[in-house]
Amino acid sequence: MNTLGNKLKVTVFGQSHAPAIGCVIDGLPSGFAPDMERVSAFMARRAPGRNAWSTNRKESDTPEILSGLVEGRTCGAPVSMLIRNSDQHSRDYAGLKRTPRPSHADYTAIIKYGGNYDIRGGGQFSGRLTAPLCFAGALALQLLEQKGITVAAHIAQIEGVFDSAPDFASVARTELETLLKKPFPVFSDDAGIRMRQAIEAARLDADSVGGVIRCFALGLPAGIGEPMFGGVENRLAAALFGIPAVRGVSFGTGFAAAGMRGSEHNDPFFMDGDRVSARTNHAGGVLGGITSGLPLVVNIAVKPTASIAKEQETVDLETRESTSLVIHGRHDPCIVPRAVPVAEAVTALTVLDMLLE
Secondary structure, three states: OOEEOOOOEEEEEEOOOOOEEEEEEEOOOOOOOOOHHHHHHHHHHHOOOOOOOOOOOOOOOOOEEEEOEEOOEEOOOOEEEEEEOOOOOHHHHOOOOOOOOOOOOHHHHHHHHHHHOOOHHHHHHOHHHHHHHHHHHHHHHHHHHHOOOEEEEEEEEEOOEEOOOOOHHHOOHHHHHHHHOOOOOOOOHHHHHHHHHHHHHHHHOOOOOOEEEEEEEEOOOOOOOEOOOEOHHHHHHHHHOOOOOEEEEEEOOHHHHHHOOHHHHOOOEEEEOOEEEEOOOOOOOEEOOEEOOOOEEEEEEEOOOOOOOOOEEEEEOOOOEEEEEOOOOOOOOOOHHHHHHHHHHHHHHHHHHHHHO
16 A cells, blocks of 8 residues: 545655655645645655765656646645656665564565565655655645644654753644754754764664654644544554554553553643643543543654665575575665655644644
């Protein structure tokens, strides 16, 4: 399934080393005039080869709009877009159908699709497919802004380095706006320095590191979501797990709630003028699968990049024997920074879809 959403549907197509990748977006309101300069700026945050902590694969990620816009405005038809791939090194992937890479989808894809699987660059399983998601998410973010809703994320953790975080119950829009202007999105610049040092240390050791992205959505009204399987948490978790390398999704305090008492974890209500609010926000803005009106707080765990330059154990699927493998090619020592806008995009698309419903 390559389609996300119910009312707002986004279908992603292509493979990492195909001539192009892209998406079709159905359900956008007509008459919407997206700011394409802002769309390009948002996509540039995810694009490869822009900084020291990402792969040196060079892709412009320039979107070509094929349909759905007339004189810069949505016309009611699906918006279709493609991004042409231009810097593939397919030879780096020769032989991987025989010796699958550890922690990649190579083995399971070979089992499912046999010899038809496009293994070049990971094919349809590649993080390259998050570029169209960022295009669609950039449109969703602009539509949410029109509704007074802000979505932004920070790097909460890289390996053992943790960023500071605002009070979940009173996240300020100005804090998120400042965050969005940073090339390395953290609240604590000192933590950001130490995170980049951890990434560089892993790169020099021919290794990789993972981390946690924390995404906020401010301005959501109370009452969005459906029990029991259509809740905000259900929908967001399903969507966010579509991002390659995501290994966990939690809300608010998340798994730390398991070590707390009810008196610590409960969020006491109080009247803030004529509005019901809460002193804390351990629940992450969702109760019973329904938004409470407090900031939505989503935590996304991202695994270390599976492609590392160290020699690793694998198997030879032809001889059925154990062997070793050294992965060649260009890979991120940490994909967390480039995954931040992807998390924002998927969160925005899911939230907007639920609002349109």
